[in-house]
Amino acid sequence: MTSSFIIYLLFINTVAFFAMLIDKRRAINKQWRISEKALIGMSVAGGSIGMLCGMQIFRHKTKHKKFTIGIPLILVVQILLLGFSLENYEVILKEINKMF
Numbered sequence: 001m002t003s004s005f006i007i008y009l010l011f012i013n014t015v016a017f018f019a020m021l022i023d024k025r026r027a028i029n030k031q032w033r034i035s036e037k038a039l040i041g042m043s044v045a046g047g048s049i050g051m052l053c054g055m056q057i058f059r060h061k062t063k064h065k066k067f068t069i070g071i072p073l074i075l076v077v078q079i080l081l082l083g084f085s086l087e088n089y090e091v092i093l094k095e096i097n098k099m100f
Contacts, residue, residue, distance in 0.1 A: 009046055016047030020054025020061070027060070036061075040070065048075040 019042060023034040039061070043051045051071050054060065061067040085092060 012045055012047040013050030016042040016050035017054040020058050024058045024060040043071050043074045048078060
């Protein structure tokens, strides 16, 4: 894995974690909220671990099946895709090189 990919994952998971904190505080204060679509989008973009940690630590969105089932499912799919990518790294690189 390249260092830029690892940096990206650290960044997106940190953003997702703090998005849960911000949304929780805004919910308590009855203020404008971060949309569920944006929160799930952060998970799909690679922030599912940060989102899960935020859900548990801040006890936020833990009663919504969209989050309690959806976010772990996104994480499982991401782990499977990463495993497949690492396993077939050379084949994927050859195909990419053929394209260019």
